[in-house]
Amino acid sequence: MEHTHHTSHADSHEKEQGHGDAEPTIIKRVVAHEKLAQEMKKSGIDCEALPYGSHQIEREETYYSHVFAMSPRLVTNKGLIKVAGKNIEFVQLLQRN
Amino acid sequence: MPKQDPVPLPYGSLQYYQVHYVLKSGSKENGSFLAKCEPVTKGHFGGKRVVGVKWTGADDKFAGVLQADDKLTEMLKEVMLRECEIRIDPLDEHIRIYGKWVHEDAFAFNQTMLEIADRIAGHIKIRLRALGDLP
Numbered sequence: 263m264e265h266t267h268h269t270s271h272a273d274s275h276e277k278e279q280g281h282g283d284a285e286p287t288i289i290k291r292v293v294a295h296e297k298l299a300q301e302m303k304k305s306g307i308d309c310e311a312l313p314y315g316s317h318q319i320e321r322e323e324t325y326y327s328h329v330f331a332m333s334p335r336l337v338t339n340k341g342l343i344k345v346a347g348k349n350i351e352f353v354q355l356l357q358r359n
Numbered sequence: 360m361p362k363q364d365p366v367p368l369p370y371g372s373l374q375y376y377q378v379h380y381v382l383k384s385g386s387k388e389n390g391s392f393l394a395k396c397e398p399v400t401k402g403h404f405g406g407k408r409v410v411g412v413k414w415t416g417a418d419d420k421f422a423g424v425l426q427a428d429d430k431l432t433e434m435l436k437e438v439m440l441r442e443c444e445i446r447i448d449p450l451d452e453h454i455r456i457y458g459k460w461v462h463e464d465a466f467a468f469n470q471t472m473l474e475i476a477d478r479i480a481g482h483i484k485i486r487l488r489a490l491g492d493l494p
Contacts, residue, residue: 294376298378298468301467301468302468302473305468305470307473319381319453322450324450325379325450325455326448326450326455327393327448327449327450329393329448330395330446330448333448337377338372340376348473348477348480349382349477349478349480349481349483349484350380350381350382350456350473350476350477350480351381351382351383352380352381352382353378353379353380353381353473354378354379354381354455355376355377355378355379356376356377356378356379357372357373357375357376358372358373358375358376358377358460359370359371359372359373
């Protein structure tokens with residue numbers, strides 16, 4: 263899932279697509295878990311998107327105990343968000359394969 | 360308009376996402392926290408509504424604690440029509456709380472779901488402290 267934002271700021275992740283005389287459109291690509299972290303911050307939750315694959319939880323063999331029926335075998339980790347000031351410590355985003 | 364492949368590959372990532380709320384337990388004996396919540400509904404189709412929730416778990420005591428939390432039940436009634444089922448899935452040294460898979464078109468941060476997970480995590484931590492597994 264790639265989210266695009268139209269913005270006037272420019273950094274290394276941004277591309278410019280010029281179309282003749284028209285104003286250049288700047289497309290900023292935001293990683294899925296960073297987008298989720300931004301939404302959480304807007305809701306007043308103190309959180310921080312961790313670099314992809316940086317935490318041990320992301321490198322676990324499985325993200326399910328498989329005690330429940332229909333637990334998926336193939337999933338992709340899409341990133342981890344560290345949450346502060348709550349009983350839960352992390353929010354992990356998974357994509358189904 | 361984006362071009363759609365008329366013959367998509369039958370493998371690879373699907374457009375479904377799931378959010379896991381994770382809390383560290385520091386214990387490998389987490390099996391008693393295994394539980395799931397299902398809605399009790401009335402009506403059909405557009406008139407379907409959640410009138411209650413039912414917790415079932417490996418440990419009846421823990422499921423009973425969650426069932427007895429009225430505020431948690433009220434919050435669950437709000438989301439259960441969308442989430443269908445909430446699972447508490449204990450793994451080694453951490454416990455995961457999650458709902459169902461959501462298509463990327465409908466995927467967004469759900470504040471109520473985070474508050475529910477936080478409240479459940481609170482009950483788990485109280486129990487872990489009572490067992491002496493958490494400082």
